[in-house]
């Protein structure tokens with residue numbers, strides 16, 4: 148088996164349990180339920196619902212808080228395409244608020260300025276492992292009766308004001324895609340403290356089965372009720388976004404090991420951050436007081452005009468570095484947006500809306516091309532050390 152630091156006996160044992168039980172879907176097996184309970188407890192929320200991705204979790208979250216045709220959803224432009232796609236999937240209108248150039252997260256002042264009487268949800272992202280500025284965002288939400296959906300796909304274990312982030316927002320969404328702190332290959336899990344929201348999300352992700360409950364995705368517990376020609380199964384609209392039991396078995400094992408994964412990423416991140424402590428042109432993502440960065444990747448702003456981003460990366464690789472990731476293009480710079488293709492999702496609504504490509508979110512436009520993300524997803528410190536050394540050599544080379 149490859150990557151034995153990441154996958155081991157625990158994962159194999161839980162997967163074997165699923166196979167030994169004769170195999171089941173999440174609507175009848177117990178593994179999804181076990182993963183949900185373990186994760187909810189670990190991140191500090193009452194309810195968790197598994198999904199097949201951290202995109203479908205966001206889709207369900209928007210639907211659960213009532214986002215529909217023509218509603219506005221405020222989000223950051225510096226994020227993955229998922230955040231845009233789920234807004235368009237609901238025939239809602241994306242509204243982009245600028246970021247804080249130091250934390251790279253959405254700026255609550257910019258969010259407040261974008262509120263209208265059509266704003267239905269705010270979907271900040273806790274980027275690269277650092278909580279978004281939840282205090283003021285929750286205040287804005289309360290004042291205007293708008294739900295806050297924290298996309299914490301990359302932010303397992305993050306805290307804000309010394310509290311677990313999952314205990315703060317109305318809904319907190321995680322991805323279990325392969326690059327994340329814990330993984331099921333692909334998948335997602337969403338948490339909330341409100342039973343009504345959990346039930347709505349579960350129904351949205353599982354064909355609207357009436358028997359689904361906030362804390363249980365199984366529907367066939369009483370066969371005598373279910374197997375009746377007059378039984379009506381569905382009382383809500385829903386997609387089938389469910390997580391397979393084998394994936395949930397992985398999720399359960401990984402959740403039980405979450406602290407180890409968090410520690411490893413943090414220790415490796417610390418090496419990278421120490422390596423740039425004297426470097427004037429590489430500035431790590433700022434971590435405000437009361438927050439902790441759980442470092443999905445180690446993100447920094449690269450600010451040097453005489454050596455290009457690409458040149459720096461190439462030299463880093465020459466010295467044995469393991470690549471540097473660029474930030475995604477801003478959502479409104481992506482081809483689907485810039486080409487206008489997104490408008491085909493709902494022409495009567497979207498045809499009148501135009502977004503400026505330049506000067507729309509000036510901080511995000513300035514910072515995005517400068518972001519360098521260093522990889523910290525390694526099995527041991529020893530494995531990471533040559534890459535940190537490569538960074539030191541690159542800095543020395545260009546001094």
Ligand SMILES: Cc1ncc(COP(=O)(O)O)c(C=O)c1O
Pocket residue numbers: 199200201202203226227229230272298300301322323324333334335
């Ligand atoms: C910030 C953020 N949001 C959402 C997602 C979507 O998750 P998934 O790939 O599981 O759909 C990701 C994962 O790439 C992400 O990084």
